[in-house]
Amino acid sequence: MQxxxxxxxLGKQYITKRQTITALDDVNMRFYPGELVSxxxxxGCGKSTIIRMIDDIIKPSSGTITVNGTVYDxxxxxxxxxxxxxxxxxxxxxxxxxxxxxxxxxxPLEIMELxxxxxxxxxxxxxxxxxxxxxxxxxxxxxxxxxxxxxxxIRGMVHQPDIxxxxxxxxALDDETREQLNLxxxxxxxxxxxxxxxxxxxxxxxxxxxxxxxxxxxxxGRVTADIKIEFDGPRTLDLINDPKFAAYxxxxxxxxxxxxxxxxx
Amino acid sequence: MKRTSAEMKMLAKTADALALVLPSVxxxxxxxxxxxxxxxxxxxxxxxxxxxxxxxxxxISGFSxxxxxxxxxxxxILVGFLLAVVIGLALAILLTNVPLLAMAVTPMMVTLxxxxxVTLVPLLLVLAGTGSTPKIVTIVVQCFAMVNMNACVGFMxxxxxxxxxxxxxxxxxYQQFRYCILxxxxxxxxTGIKLASILAMITGVSSEMSGxxxxxxxxxxxxxxxxxxxxxxxxxxxxxVLGLALYFAIxxxxxxxxxxx
Numbered sequence: 001m002q003x004x005x006x007x008x009x010l011g012k013q014y015i016t017k018r019q020t021i022t023a024l025d026d027v028n029m030r031f032y033p034g035e036l037v038s039x040x041x042x043x044g045c046g047k048s049t050i051i052r053m054i055d056d057i058i059k060p061s062s063g064t065i066t067v068n069g070t071v072y073d074x075x076x077x078x079x080x081x082x083x084x085x086x087x088x089x090x091x092x093x094x095x096x097x098x099x100x101x102x103x104x105x106x107x108p109l110e111i112m113e114l115x116x117x118x119x120x121x122x123x124x125x126x127x128x129x130x131x132x133x134x135x136x137x138x139x140x141x142x143x144x145x146x147x148x149x150x151x152x153x154i155r156g157m158v159h160q161p162d163i164x165x166x167x168x169x170x171x172a173l174d175d176e177t178r179e180q181l182n183l184x185x186x187x188x189x190x191x192x193x194x195x196x197x198x199x200x201x202x203x204x205x206x207x208x209x210x211x212x213x214x215x216x217x218x219x220x221g222r223v224t225a226d227i228k229i230e231f232d233g234p235r236t237l238d239l240i241n242d243p244k245f246a247a248y249x250x251x252x253x254x255x256x257x258x259x260x261x262x263x264x265x
Numbered sequence: 266m267k268r269t270s271a272e273m274k275m276l277a278k279t280a281d282a283l284a285l286v287l288p289s290v291x292x293x294x295x296x297x298x299x300x301x302x303x304x305x306x307x308x309x310x311x312x313x314x315x316x317x318x319x320x321x322x323x324x325i326s327g328f329s330x331x332x333x334x335x336x337x338x339x340x341x342i343l344v345g346f347l348l349a350v351v352i353g354l355a356l357a358i359l360l361t362n363v364p365l366l367a368m369a370v371t372p373m374m375v376t377l378x379x380x381x382x383v384t385l386v387p388l389l390l391v392l393a394g395t396g397s398t399p400k401i402v403t404i405v406v407q408c409f410a411m412v413n414m415n416a417c418v419g420f421m422x423x424x425x426x427x428x429x430x431x432x433x434x435x436x437x438x439y440q441q442f443r444y445c446i447l448x449x450x451x452x453x454x455x456t457g458i459k460l461a462s463i464l465a466m467i468t469g470v471s472s473e474m475s476g477x478x479x480x481x482x483x484x485x486x487x488x489x490x491x492x493x494x495x496x497x498x499x500x501x502x503x504x505x506v507l508g509l510a511l512y513f514a515i516x517x518x519x520x521x522x523x524x525x526x
Contacts, residue, residue, distance in 0.1 A: 057432045080435060088433040094426050097525045098448045111434040111444065139525035 003030040004195050010063035022220035036189050036196040038206035039214045046221030047199045051165040055088045084112050087161035091168045093148035095140040102136040108159050126154040146177040164196045186235050203252040215255050315495035323499040338481040339507050341397050342469035345404025353412025361420040374410045382407035386472045400472045407468045408461040415457025419450025455519040466508040
């Protein structure tokens, strides 16, 4: 199978007056259609930078990004058709306070000029799925943090992208809400068949959700491992009691921990 | 008589509203009463300080005589103020998109905002005659810098995460401005507009006092010159009411445009 996204020799340098900081060094990654892949690593390893490059918010200093056969590098901007195939979900809900909940959800449709009734209906369907239809006309400040984060998530997928990038979307939530949203995300993933790239520093979350995990290290940001996560049964919260779950978590913890220890020594 | 629950609710709402304005009403009544009593007891002559009761009489009896002055002053102020808002906002959009221009213009803006433009009136009278033009020009020059500086602050300090959302959707520059930057800057823009409205009132009336003919400023100078203090006071009250009306109209618009923020 052909990968839907290929990153080759991707690098990012920040040049200041005093020094050149290498944020990312020779990152190579492949994502296959319909995969849910997590990227884990210590803070500052550049995992958020990688998906911002795929989404063309940040330009790479070197290397190429290929999405669905189309190459874009630091010269060529991404096309409007391409951006409609990408969805981006932020670490914070990032809702516009001056828009109602529904207006926030449909904002990408307006920006991307997809304002037809079919997309509008899909927006309502998504609101219904996260049980927030009753709040469609509320303003963001009138709803809770967990609700806001859910809305941020469906806003990122309202234009029905093929590829969804999530930047630690549940990092600021309490454990219970996070687990619930993890399960909702798995449902969405199964129903839509999207390719999802999920950034997190929580290894349990990565193991529960992903089919594959990229482990990264910092200074400079680089990929250190590519680990397949395989379970026999379906992905539910019961997995947490599976000895394999703990083994995967341990393996990832050790890898991230070892990298950090290496740097201290 | 029995009251329905809807009526009771209305009553409760009215009572709440009354309780809200009661402290300020009490204070105003007390101050005016004190003023009245002092004037009466100490027998202060009317040419020195008018009694509130006399001012009240002048407010009503002098209204039809003052109305033409009021209209001419207020229309100058409104025209000048609206022009200043339009020019200030348009220039802010231009400056925040052309950094070189901003570097060239900003020092001048700050200077303009600091100079009392009333001093310009006598000079403008020579240039533009004694009609409305010199007054409107003075108001515009005084006020547009205030609108401009505050709008620039709003446009420059847009929440970076909100802007990043726009970039992730590949919004065009126009879309970024319309959907994000303009809305995010609204509170700052309104700060500038409100300050400009106050400046416009001050500049409008005082420019009439410093030269030319017509308008409330002129009328006040004239009345004071003839020791008609209660009438002069009544004119000042008219100015205050007009200023408040403008300010509240702007506040209402602000509430609408910053809903949810």
